[in-house]
Amino acid sequence: MRSRTLVFLAALVALGGIAASAQAQSLTVLLPSEFANLDPVEILSGDQTMVMYHVYCRLYTFNDDMEPTPDLIAHESLSADQRTWTLKLKRGARFHDGTAVNAEAVKYTIERMRRKGGSQRVLFQAISEIRTEGEDTLILTTQKPFPSLRNSLAHPNAGLVSARADAALGDRYGVQPVSCGPYAFKEWTRGTRIVVVRNDAYHGARPTYDQIGFQFVPEVTTRLFMMQRGQADIALRLGPAEARQLEGAKGVRLLRIEGRNIFYQLNLALAPTSDPRVRQAINHAVDKTAIIQRVLQGAGAPARSVIESMLWGHTAVGTWAYDPEKARQLLREANAVGARVVLLSPENRYLLDSQVSQAVAGYLKAAGLTVDLRVIGDWAGYIDAIKKKDFNLYMLGWGGSTGDPDQVLQSIFHSRRAGALWNLGAYVNKDVDALIDAGASTFDETRRRRIYADVQKRIFDEAPWLFMYRVTSFTAVGDKVKEIHTLQGPEFHYVFPLAR
Amino acid sequence: MLTYLLRRLARLAPTLLLISAVVFILLRLVPGDPATVLAGQDASPEIVAGIRARLGLDQPVLVQYAVYLKNVLRGDLGQSIRSKQPVLEELAGRLPATLLLGFTSIALAFVLGLALGMTAAVRAGRWPDVALLVFALLGVSAPSFWLGLLLVLLFAVQLGLLPVAGSDSWAHLVLPVATLMPNSLAVFARLSRSTLLEVLGEDFIRTAVAKGARRTQVLWRHAMRNALIPPVTVAGLEFGRLFGGVIAVETIFAWPGAGKALVDAIATRDYPMVQGIVLALALLFALLNLAVDLLNGVIDPRARHA
Numbered sequence: 154m155r156s157r158t159l160v161f162l163a164a165l166v167a168l169g170g171i172a173a174s175a176q177a178q179s180l181t182v183l184l185p186s187e188f189a190n191l192d193p194v195e196i197l198s199g200d201q202t203m204v205m206y207h208v209y210c211r212l213y214t215f216n217d218d219m220e221p222t223p224d225l226i227a228h229e230s231l232s233a234d235q236r237t238w239t240l241k242l243k244r245g246a247r248f249h250d251g252t253a254v255n256a257e258a259v260k261y262t263i264e265r266m267r268r269k270g271g272s273q274r275v276l277f278q279a280i281s282e283i284r285t286e287g288e289d290t291l292i293l294t295t296q297k298p299f300p301s302l303r304n305s306l307a308h309p310n311a312g313l314v315s316a317r318a319d320a321a322l323g324d325r326y327g328v329q330p331v332s333c334g335p336y337a338f339k340e341w342t343r344g345t346r347i348v349v350v351r352n353d354a355y356h357g358a359r360p361t362y363d364q365i366g367f368q369f370v371p372e373v374t375t376r377l378f379m380m381q382r383g384q385a386d387i388a389l390r391l392g393p394a395e396a397r398q399l400e401g402a403k404g405v406r407l408l409r410i411e412g413r414n415i416f417y418q419l420n421l422a423l424a425p426t427s428d429p430r431v432r433q434a435i436n437h438a439v440d441k442t443a444i445i446q447r448v449l450q451g452a453g454a455p456a457r458s459v460i461e462s463m464l465w466g467h468t469a470v471g472t473w474a475y476d477p478e479k480a481r482q483l484l485r486e487a488n489a490v491g492a493r494v495v496l497l498s499p500e501n502r503y504l505l506d507s508q509v510s511q512a513v514a515g516y517l518k519a520a521g522l523t524v525d526l527r528v529i530g531d532w533a534g535y536i537d538a539i540k541k542k543d544f545n546l547y548m549l550g551w552g553g554s555t556g557d558p559d560q561v562l563q564s565i566f567h568s569r570r571a572g573a574l575w576n577l578g579a580y581v582n583k584d585v586d587a588l589i590d591a592g593a594s595t596f597d598e599t600r601r602r603r604i605y606a607d608v609q610k611r612i613f614d615e616a617p618w619l620f621m622y623r624v625t626s627f628t629a630v631g632d633k634v635k636e637i638h639t640l641q642g643p644e645f646h647y648v649f650p651l652a653r
Numbered sequence: 654m655l656t657y658l659l660r661r662l663a664r665l666a667p668t669l670l671l672i673s674a675v676v677f678i679l680l681r682l683v684p685g686d687p688a689t690v691l692a693g694q695d696a697s698p699e700i701v702a703g704i705r706a707r708l709g710l711d712q713p714v715l716v717q718y719a720v721y722l723k724n725v726l727r728g729d730l731g732q733s734i735r736s737k738q739p740v741l742e743e744l745a746g747r748l749p750a751t752l753l754l755g756f757t758s759i760a761l762a763f764v765l766g767l768a769l770g771m772t773a774a775v776r777a778g779r780w781p782d783v784a785l786l787v788f789a790l791l792g793v794s795a796p797s798f799w800l801g802l803l804l805v806l807l808f809a810v811q812l813g814l815l816p817v818a819g820s821d822s823w824a825h826l827v828l829p830v831a832t833l834m835p836n837s838l839a840v841f842a843r844l845s846r847s848t849l850l851e852v853l854g855e856d857f858i859r860t861a862v863a864k865g866a867r868r869t870q871v872l873w874r875h876a877m878r879n880a881l882i883p884p885v886t887v888a889g890l891e892f893g894r895l896f897g898g899v900i901a902v903e904t905i906f907a908w909p910g911a912g913k914a915l916v917d918a919i920a921t922r923d924y925p926m927v928q929g930i931v932l933a934l935a936l937l938f939a940l941l942n943l944a945v946d947l948l949n950g951v952i953d954p955r956a957r958h959a
Contacts, residue, residue, distance in 0.1 A: 190735065195691070270700060324738070325738070344909025344913065345909040369907060369909075370818055371913065372818075372907070374802055375805070375907060378805055378809060378817045382809060384818075531920050533684075533686070533687075533689070533920065533922045535685075536685060536689055536690070
């Protein structure tokens with residue numbers, strides 16, 4: 154009788170163990186927004202990226218410092234003229250549909266991106282020719298020497314596409330993607346969740362979980378409540394108020410993430426911000442530290458450059474000190490006391506954005522400007538408004554999704570883009586252009602760093618932005634999550650180990 | 654009856670045509686265009702123009718509308734600009750959740766509202782009546798985003814009785830319905846109270862009482878049948894109001910309905926999705942009001958000949 158009881162108890166314990174381990178094998182991740190599809194040719198959001206990181210594999214991937222490291226690459230070499238890359242692929246990797254991940258598949262992915270004309274084709278813009286040699290060798294030629302090619306190939310939107318699945322699925326590919334990441338797409342219940350399952354044939358380290366459910370929970374308070382109740386394992390993008398609620402909570406740890414660099418682009422083509430003294434005055438007029446403390450509730454740190462610390466090549470140039478007296482004096486010198494400035498602000502795009510803009514408007518008024526603050530609630534309408542270029546300041550945030558400064562400098566400061574998105578403030582400086590071009594094609598890291606330090610200093614002194622802050626966002630992580638990697642800046646998260 | 658039904662159904666067509674035209678034109682008047690959203694931040698003007706041409710947005714609005722109308726008549730609501738999936742398929746994935754939430758809320762609000770209203774009417778001026786008036790005031794004024802979070806905090810976080818959010822089981826339906834319902838419940842309760850009070854003062858009720866009919870018989874057979882007409886009529890209109898509140902409730906409870914999808918589609922200027930959802934909701938609203946009118950005919954034979 155006693156032995157029967159013991160067997161029964163042992164069975165119970167074993168069953169309990171199995172149940173516990175079965176539970177431990179699946180994760181629930183709360184994402185703030187649902188996106189329309191997971192096709193890498195489309196524009197990406199941080200939430201989309203988290204799913205894409207798990208489903209897609211790429212030639213390179215980012216390490217925790219956001220430096221590109223080989224994933225599917227066995228060997229790389231660069232020609233003497235630094236324009237031709239010979240990339241030898243690892244053997245044996247397979248797409249989730251069983252087809253081989255080979256040089257031809259990479260070529261197909263790049264050509265597909267170009268054919269479809271998606272917003273992310275800019276990633277492969279530098280590549281002028283793609284050739285394959287045998288099964289495993291890919292030869293990429295760039296128009297000019299292009300040192301950040303690895304960064305582009307590590308970007309989430311450089312995910313490899315199975316040609317067979319793409320042909321079979323057509324327009325449905327975006328809603329049931331097939332790639333070669335550590336997890337394979339299983340299902341997408343619209344409005345509810347995406348489920349991915351472990352890819353047992355993954356070429357890298359074995360993924361930890363059997364299954365991950367990415368659940369869409371738009372309301373931040375609901376994400377907080379679900380974490381408190383243990384109904385989720387990871388909750389993305391919590392605000393400072395929710396983070397405070399979770400501080401010290403049992404079974405939950407908080408990740409503090411340095412997110413986007415938030416700033417106001419100033420219009421250099423429109424008075425009064427065309428006058429450098431007015432731009433300096435605006436930078437001196439706003440107390441960023443007070444805004445961070447009172448409006449953002451501490452969730453930020455003053456910006457120090459146009460390239461922030463999450464990007465390679467960052468230099469902390471400095472901060473514009475809060476000096477209202479100096480601001481007033483500069484405005485007097487520029488004969489701009491009482492001048493009208495138009496300030497455009499989005500709402501609910503960045504953390505407490507419209508509230509910050511109201512505070513900024515208050516500071517500018519106190520310095521002696523007449524402020525016309527226009528808050529535009531939806532992003533499409535906001536883009537339309539800033540494109541009219543009748544602003545003096547508009548708010549923008551930049552995360553730097555390739556981990557390389559070239560992307561942000563080309564987009565915002567090169568005169569080639571003056572007057573177009575995102576150099577709508579029409580910043581033009583031929584010396585800075587030359588430095589950006591030199592940085593884009595310099596392989597020597599020390600020299601490249603020097604170039605970018607110079608660029609950052611020059612831009613900072615010209616005050617083409619009202620420099621604000623690097624915003625902090627919070628991710629809540631439950632006990633069950635053994636491993637989580639986060640890339641600061643663009644806020645990419647993934648829960649699998651890198652290929653070794 | 655059949656002629657009436659056919660006549661009413663025929664009258665639906667111009668209504669829907671008008672709605673589709675208004676939505677189509679309004680969407681194109683709103684600043685912001687889907688091509689810019691789709692093209693992303695690094696797109697050149699040529700790329701944006703290419704996307705506009707691919708989506709047919711470079712055509713005159715009237716031509717676009719004619720093409721759209723022709724496709725709708727063939728049962729094709731177009732393709733979502735963002736997901737590239739047929740709008741009809743997207744609707745099939747979203748509308749059932751909204752309908753489940755909406756119908757459950759309105760049905761419960763109707764039954765409970767009537768019961769409360771009746772109780773208050775037969776005890777007019779006494780404490781149940783006063784309690785109802787206070788409750789109705791609160792029910793009408795409580796905003797759903799506030800009430801929803803409060804209910805979650807109490808029943809899901811503090812007491813742990815119900816799940817916080819999601820849509821995986823019947824338990825997930827309880828809090829969204831409890832959030833969406835009070836507003837309509839208050840309307841039904843107040844309306845049925847005042848109507849019943851009015852009916853109870855009518856001559857035919859006095860006659861029935863004088864004839865010696867039992868109190869329950871007077872109430873159920875004579876008074877209620879007449880007092881039902883206004884709440885039933887209002888039920889059709891309440892549906893429209895309810896769908897307005899559904900967006901906040903779907904957001905709080907991560908409920909996979911059409912309300913949240915509509916907001917997302919507007920934000921990204923996904924024209925075909927917005928048109929599809931609005932058209933589907935308009936059709937639903939029109940059909941519900943038709944059903945209400947038919948029901949009124951059953952309750953009150955006079956309505957059939959009106």
